[in-house]
Amino acid sequence: MNHKNIQKLLLLIIIFFSVIGFSKPAQAVMPPDFVFNIGYQIAQIFSLLTIFLSAILSVFYQFIKIKLTAFSLNKWHWVASIIIILAIAGGVAYFYGQYEQKIAYDNWLTESQKYNEQTKEVGDYETIDKLKISAIKNVDIQKTSNGAKFSSNITQNLNNDKSAQFIQDYYGNIANHALEKAYAMSKKVVDLQTFKNWYKDTNKITLDNLTRIDDKKSSLELTLYESDKYTRYGVLMTLLIENKMPVQVEKSEVRILEQGAVMANLRSEPNQAQEEKITTGFFTDNENYPIFISNNEFQTIINNNRNNYLVLDARENIEYENGFFPDSIHIRFADLQAGRWIEIPNDKFVYVLCWSGIRGKEVAEFLRTKDIVASYLENGANGWVEYGGQWIGSVKFSAKYSEERYRLVFNTTDVKEKVVRENIQLVDSREPWKYEQAHLPGSISFPIMYTPTTNLEGVFSQFKPNSKVIIICDGYVNCFDAKITGVELEAKGHQLLGRYNKPWEY
Structure with a gap:
């Protein structure tokens, strides 16, 4: 192989690795599982290093040839030299990519924190929207103590929902003292006279929240007024369905959430209503139980074979399917907020699992507002598995979905170009109040x-x-959510391209 052929081969190798091998983003994984699109920078570093090292080798060869006229390089020397040059250039480019990924992530995290702090200053969107999403409303005593005997505070359209209409008709009959009709719709665990005695003093019912869990089961909150007092209930109701139509209450589980007195002068002074919250004895006795527990404490609880606790996994479906704690129950956080919290027993300690503990803290705090003694595992499922705790399957969601599209992060220029050229659908995974x-x-x-x-x-x-979708996010947590959103959209036949984490630049 002569020198000209060697030079051509070297040039082809440089072009190949520059254009093909290193045109992709670096494969360094930064929390939360980001790969920033800096491939062109790495390609430049690799190309420059390869040319520089090739030049040094050429000069060195010429120097040796002049000093040692008897010395000559055979083709294997050239092959070895090329391999060494490419290895050095590739190694330096890789570590440069790692460094640039870290710098890019640190810069993004700083910008993200600043942006989210400014967003919070605008208003308490989080509180407002969580109340709206869960549809749990504080009862307006002045409004509900007068007027129609039955009213609904439900904001969503349930006109075409036969089960929801059945439930509203059932409580409407009770409120209007059409008790024989209501009894015919009930589960009939008592005789008609006993049923009438239950509701003889009822003068008004308001339906404050209704969430359909499945075709038969619904979670609802209602307020029942009797003379000068009111009682707010949480109800988990299961309907008997025949020919796709609800015909009877099959089962209902009821909890008292709150009680209070409606004062005689309420119309003129609505804020003077006396409210006395009723809590279960178990919650009252354990209200000061720590809201978070360590792995050691959780392991001790398991070792002691206590039967007065349950483990609640509040992660998303695809996370739970990937791996879970033995005998845990799984209810997504969004479903808990929407009403399925009522399925959680209020006479046990509830230990909440999420991936890292961030979401678990929110879940535990939410459940405690429902008089459930909930605590979260301090470092979540990931920390528990690293500790060596019991687990079935894998907790490494990111490891299962590690392909480039799940990790790729586009910059603002990329996103704008793709929206115009490729008709991309942008998907905003951020919290609703931000949207x-x-x-x-x-x-x-x-x-x-x-x-x-x-x-x-x-x-x-x-x-x-x-x-074709790109998922928008702007913070550590919702950028993890964005990846889950992408997986769910792929399951529906859509194509995930990557994420975009700087919407404030758009």
């Missing part, structure tokens, strides 16, 4: 952590078939 405050034109709001299961199909229906 309401400001969002990218044409984006679809899909905050999966705040979307109850019953509403998921409605969100999916907004997408055109086989859409």
Whole structure:
């Protein structure tokens, strides 16, 4: 092999690795599982190093040839030299990529924190929207103590929901003292006279929240007024369905959530209503139980074979399917907020699992507002598995979905170009109150952590078939959510391209 052929071969290798081998983003994984699109920088470093080292080798060869006229390089020397040059250039480019990935992530994290702090200053969107999503409303005593005997505070359209209409008719009959009709719809665990005695003093009922869990089961909250007092209940109701129509209450589980007195002068002074919250004895006795526990404490509880606790996994479906704690129950956080919290017993200690503990803290705090003694595992499921705790399957969600599209992060220029050229559908995975405050034109709001299961199909229906999607996020937590959103959209036949984590630049 002569020198000209060797030079041509070297040039071809440089072009190949520069254009093909290193045109992709670096494969360094930064929390939360980001790969920033800096491939062109790495290609430049690799190319420059390869040319520089090749030049040094050429000069060195010429120097040796002049000094040692008898010395000559055979083809294997050249092959070895090329391999060494490529290895050095590739290694330096790789570590440069690692460094640039870290710098890019640190810069993004700083910008993200600053942006989210400014967002919070605008208003307490989180509190407002969580109340709206869960549809749990504080009862307006002045409004509900007068007027119609039955009223509904439900904001969503349930006109075409036969089960929801059945439930409203059932309580409407009770409120209007059509008790024989209500009894015919009830589960008939007592005789008619006993049923009438239960509701003889009822003068008004308001339906404050109704969430359909499945075809038969619903979670609801209602307030029942008797003379000068009111009682707020949480009810988990199962209906008997025949020929796709509800015909009777099959089962109902009832909890008292709150009680209070309606004062005689309420019309003129509505804020003077006396409220006395009723809590269960178990919650009262354990109200000061720590809201978080360590892995050691949790292991001790398991070792002691206590039967007065349960483990609640509040992660998303695909996380739970990947791996779970033995005998845990799984209810998504969005579903708990929407009403399924009533399925959680209030006479046991509840230990909440999420991936890292961040979401678990929110879940535990929410359940405690429902008089459930809930605590979260301090470092979540990931920390528990690293500790060596019991687990079935894998906890490494990111390891299962590690392909480049699940980790790739586009910059603002990339996103703008793709929206114009490729007709990309932008999907906003941020919290709902952020979307309401400001969002990218044409984006679809899909905050999966705040979307109850019953509403998921409605969100999916907004997408055109086989859409190419980029998921928008702006913080550590919702960028993890964005990856889950991408997996769910792929399961519906859409194509995930990657994430976009700087919407404030758009």
